[in-house]
Amino acid sequence: MQRPSFHQRPALALAALAVLVLGLAPACSSANDPAPLAGSLAGRDVILIVADALHAHHLGAHGYQRPTSPTIDHLALTGTLFADASSQTSWTVSSVASLFTSLEQERHGLLYANQHLAPDASTLAELFQDGGYRTAAMIQNGILWSRRDQPDWPGTRLCRGFDSYEMFPDMDRVQQELDRLLTRAREVVLEEERPPLFAYIHLLPPHEPYTPPAGFRDRFDPDYAGPVDGSLDSSLRVALSHEGFDQPEDLAHLVALYDEHLAYLDAELGRFLTELWAARPDSLVIFTSDHGEAFREHRNLGHGSQVHEEMVHVPLILSAPQSPLPQGRVCGSPTSLLDVLPTLVELCGLPQTRQTPRGLSLVPLLAEPLTTPAAFEERGLLFTSRYKAAHPEQLNIALRQGNYKLLRHWKDQRDALYNVAADPLETDDISGQRPELARALGRALEDAYRASTRDVVGDDQAAPGTIPQDVLDNLHKMGYLGEDGGD
Secondary structure, eight states: OOOOOBOSOHHHHHHHHIIIIIOOOOGGGOOOOOOOOTTTTTTSOEEEEEETTOOGGGSGGGTBSSOOOHHHHHHHHTSEEETTEEOSSSSHHHHHHHHHHSOOHHHHOOOSTTSOOOTTSOOHHHHHHHTTOEEEEEEOOGGGOBOTTOTTOOBTOTTTTOSEEEEOOOTTSHHHHHHHHHHHHHHHHTOSSOOOEEEEEEEOTTSSSOOOOTTTTTSSOTTOOSSOOSSHHHHHHHHTTOTTSOSHHHHHHHHHHHHHHHHHHHHHHHHHHHHHHHHOTTOEEEEEOSOOOEESTTSOEESSSOOSHHHHEEOEEEEOSSSSSOSSEEEOSOEEGGGHHHHHHHHHTOOOOSSOOSSOOSHHHHHOTTSOOHHHHHOEEEEEOOOOTTOGGGOEEEEEETTEEEEEETTTTEEEEEETTTOTTOOOOOTTTOHHHHHHHHHHHHHHHHHHHHOOSOSOOOSOOOOOHHHHHHHHTTTOOSTTSOO
16 A cells, blocks of 8 residues: 555645535635734633644645545634644654743753753743633643642643643553543533633644554555554564564555544544534634654654654644634745744733743734745744754754755754755755755854754753653653653
């Protein structure tokens, strides 16, 4: 079985969905001026949903051939799809901290799971809390652990600003935990006589192990008869090309299991969103992921090790149907998870942060999605892979400016240059054809990385603590093997 391809640009894919699924005209071609957006969502519920390890390439709204995501595709039709959105790094803890603070991982300093976030940076939850919102987090990925009952070592401190921070991390019961989490999320959303709500919902699928339940398993590759079953062991064997796990059909089946896991998530998300819209129809929903997932497009499998597009290209959808926000729009400008915080500050009229956000508000793009303001074209987006204390030479960094992205492999200082707009899968290194551009972006990359490591917000990333054994046990079942929650 061949792997499915990316066959349409997102604008075309979304337009086709609008016609085939909803019978709508393709609203992405509209240029109508929307109502003023700044402050227009103040006092509304805001629901931030993160699906872990979701590469945008695998969604129908992004042109994927398999029917993995009808709910997410429909959500895009009811809002704005930012088709060229990226995470700043390619692993969970640092990426979520960047989402919460609008700072690159070097600036917020939370580089390992046994560190904590410095108090000098305001978090998204703190801003909503200061703005009079009830704040609640429901999280399935145990690496985001944070415990108020352990004042000496409370974990990542990503719980700051949340009135409640609930974990559903049991890796032996992933599907039951997802059901419990969404049941709890319904209870929180449906509470009566409460202030406006900011809810952060972090769902584990499609993160490995790729274990879709009955009804989804074998949906996309039913004839496979090999040894790959989606477990961590079989994924590792495919990654290392072990004998018996080294055939093209083995890797293709692993992709099929990932897609089936995504389809399962999409169905569960559909049930939750149906109830949410029925009870709170004026809510704002932001859907995204913390990072992507690689299937040996550039040799590696999984996430964290690189910053190629398959590890950092994530979905980003803003949908509030009963609001001035546009519907059925596709924005092709390069955007970042760093942009979410300043966008919500502007849309919801929240207090300003203590730190200077590194992202830009997306409100100008929401107002005019078919144009790219100069600030978005000219800025340099810095990407860095996961830091490994034992192997600092394995760091990979990149800088994107406009359509061009320069990647540098730290160990050998080898650069590769890609035109991401023309080559979204980064298969054609054009550094030899554009040597002056490669050198210029290389210098800009060095400057950006040097500045990010110099301008750390706060100095309270205390000496690493010890992750509790029950947390480590669950992390090991997700493939995090080190005592710092690392590989």
